[in-house]
Amino acid sequence: PTPELLRADVIVVGGGAAGMMAALHASSRRVILLADRQVGRSGSTFLAQGGVAAALGPGDSPERHAEDTVRAADGLADPAVVRMVTREGPRRIHEILELGARFDRNGSGGLSLGREGAHSVRRIVHARGDATGAELARTLAEAVRRRETIRILEGFGAEAVLELDGTVLGLAATAPDGSPLLLAAPAVVLATGGLGHLFRRTTNPPEARGTGLALAARAGAELADLEMVQFHPTALADGSDPAPLLTEALRGEGAVLVDEEGRRVMAGVHPAGDLAPRDVVARTLWRLQSEGHRIFLDATAIGPALKRRFPTVSDLCRRRGLDPAVEPIPVAPAAHYHMGGIVVDSHGRSTVRGLWAVGEVACTGLHGANRLASNSLLEALVFGARAGDETASLLAAVPPEGEVRAARKKLAAAGVATGAGGRNRVAQELRDLLWESAGVERDAAGLRRGLERLDRLADHDPGSASVEVARWILRSALERRSSRGAHLRTDADPADDGLYRVVIRGGRVRRERPAWLRAAVAGRANVGV
Ligand SMILES: Cc1cc2nc3c(=O)[nH]c(=O)nc-3n(C[C@H](O)[C@H](O)[C@H](O)COP(=O)(O)OP(=O)(O)OC[C@H]3O[C@@H](n4cnc5c(N)ncnc54)[C@H](O)[C@@H]3O)c2cc1C
CATH class of the missing domain: 1.20.58.100 (Fumarate reductase/succinate dehydrogenase flavoprotein-like, C-terminal domain)
Known part of the structure; x- marks a missing residue:
């Protein structure tokens, strides 16, 4: 049967922070926002705990934020991109506040700013302690649902970017009932998130399996640094998949890493001890575990305050019959964040005409070889906004139906399997x-x-x-x-x-x-x- 064809000025794939932000900023035009799960309740955005980094506090500045970001990136950050993102960060936070986000406040009514590893000052905006992602996603999802120009397709998997002679014409997708669908638009924005779920142990949800990378590459786009996967040292090790994250901030408040005998495992490894950089801690735990040790995060020193300060962590432990306030919790490293991705410029534009990529699926040059904590949601907001603005300002017409169908035929003729999308499980x-x-x-x-x-x-x-x-x-x-x-x-x-x-x-x-x-x-x- 001939697949149905829908038209739009901009197609956005992905219902996380980056995709929703792009859709909002493109919404002076007709936008289709498509996701294989529920918009605003899927992807890593919904699970994010710690917060969003932005230079908002006293004594902070975009320059200082930029210095910290470059230092963490181990020589591979693009300084111009870092400067741009850290400068635009505060503006994006204010925009999210205006949309109705309830970020945590301090005693005098200002934003309460947290501190995380490798940030030289307090600059982490957070919500309900450690439920920042859910609040950000709620805010953005309500905003996109209010916009009449944004048509939301939930449960639809992106299968292929349609392209002829190096120009993007739209998207091939699968509807929830399995039927094929064609979307015609001169601009496609991929915001499909990371790829942690391709690894046995991960904090990422099943939808984070890198399909956007395959879609982009098959359309001719350039990718970079796919080997750059950040492993988080302290994911809960109770067999849950994905493994829930036990945020670094717990160690910031006094939690320590111990082995099965109660020995402090980070003692003598790094001057910062339990607060050593993420990669150093992950390596230490990985090696100890390959020697047969079991590792625990002992947060009992935080005591009863833990429940108030870390409600998400307390809750996810309690649901598994564990109480971090009174007992050490088993932890192990897990694949957490992808620094590599689709190569884009400072507006999220890929190397293929008509194709943008924003959020974790993109490689912007911000993170280099190592992402600084809480810079990823910031990147999703900044680049989502930029790509949305740019696609909205395009004067290109919607490609004619004949060309879109021809592009799909070309895919089929080339034998490209379009099984990238949706609900396929990773073996x-x-x-x-x-x-x-x-x-x-x-x-x-x-x-x-x-x-x-x-x-x-x-x-x-x-x-x-x-x-x-x-x-x-x-x-x-x-x-x-x-x-x-x-x-x-x-x-x-x-x-x-x-x-x-x-x-x-x-x-x-x-x-x-x-x-x-x-x-x-x-x-x-x-x-x-
Ligand atoms: C547990 C956890 C905690 C984190 N904590 C923080 C934090 O505190 N601060 C921070 O800055 N970062 C944090 N991160 C990282 C951050 O959450 C992510 O990098 C960020 O949310 C990525 O946003 P995104 O919009 O690019 O993608 P996502 O939020 O992952 O959204 C991807 C969307 O694309 C959809 N999708 C994927 N493939 C397809 C397809 N083929 N067809 C249709 N739809 C598709 C998904 O369903 C989803 O809607 C955390 C990550 C995890 C896993």
């Missing part, structure tokens, strides 16, 4: 394989073994987006031969300076140094002279 074997070969510690032999296992899996699942993305993660991790930020190679090549992006273009993986990185490297060399 457990794939999640095991990535965890074992591209987890916290990596080496060439393990990565190659992972690729071989993946080849066998691909035979059973041809055209699978998950298999495709997993292969790029493994190949990119092989290509980056030294450790940098979140990427740890136990067989690091000492001759490799690591100051490049691992770029995927047209199916090829290679190292490249964009202009801003060349400038940074030249700057360093000059300092040396």
Whole structure:
């Protein structure tokens, strides 16, 4: 049967912070906002705990926020993007407040600002203690539902970006009843989130499986740094999938990491002890666990205050029969955040005409090799707004139906399986394989073994987006031969300076140094002279 065709000026895929923000900012035009789950109650946005970083407090400034961000990024952040995002951050927070967000206040009525690891001052805006994501999602979802120009399609999976001669014409999607649907628009914004769920242990929900990356690459877009996956050290280890996060702020308030004998495991590892950088803590726990130890987060020192300060954490523990106020809680590292993604410019524009990418699926240059806590929601808001504004200002006409149908035929003719979307589950074997070969510690032999296992899996699942993305993660991790930020190679090549992006273009993986990185490297060399 001929699929139904809907028309819009802008199509946004993804019902998290980035997608909703893009839809709102594009809403002077006709927008279709499509998500495979419920808008505002899906993706990582809904689960985010700690908050949003923005330079709003006394003694803080965008410049200071930028310095902290660049330091965390381990040499791979684009300074111009960092400056832009930290400068626009406060404006976006005020916009969300005007939309009705109830962020926590201090005694004098101002915003209560929290402090997180590697931020030099208090700058984390939060809601109901540790339920920031849910409040942000509620606020944005109510706003998009109020806008008459935004048509919301929930339960619809994006299957392919439609493109002819390098220009995007729309999207192929699947309706909740499984029937195919075509969407015609001159602008498509991908906001499909991260890929943590491709790993056995993750804090990410099942919809975070990197389909946006496959969609973009199949339309010809460039991807970068897919190997850059941040692992969170303290996810609850009780077999839950996804593994609930036990926020870093618990350690900020006095919780400590211990082994099965009650020994402090971070003592002597790093001067900051339990508050060492995320990657250092994750590595330490990963190694201890491979030696057979069990690790616990002992937050009993916080005592009864824990319930008030961390209601989300208390609640998720209590539902599992655990009480962090009185007993140590089992924890382990888990895949948490993807720094790599679709390469975009400062407005979220990808390398393909008509295709934008915002939020976790994009690689903007803000996070480099390591994301600073609470900068990801900020990035989603800033880039969502920018991409929305830019797509709304386009004067392009809706592509004619004939061309859109021709683009879909081209896909079918090229044998591209459009099974990227929606409700497909990621094979457990794939999640095991990535965890074992591209987890916290990596080496060439393990990565190659992972690729071989993946080849066998691909035979059973041809055209699978998950298999495709997993292969790029493994190949990119092989290509980056030294450790940098979140990427740890136990067989690091000492001759490799690591100051490049691992770029995927047209199916090829290679190292490249964009202009801003060349400038940074030249700057360093000059300092040396
Ligand atoms: C437990 C947890 C806690 C976190 N805490 C914080 C924090 O405190 N501060 C912070 O800054 N960051 C935090 N992060 C990271 C942050 O939440 C995410 O990076 C951010 O929310 C990503 O937003 P997004 O809009 O890009 O994607 P998401 O919020 O993940 O939304 C993706 C959307 O795309 C949809 N989708 C995906 N694929 C398809 C498809 N093929 N077709 C149709 N729809 C699709 C999904 O259903 C979903 O609606 C946390 C992450 C986790 C998992």
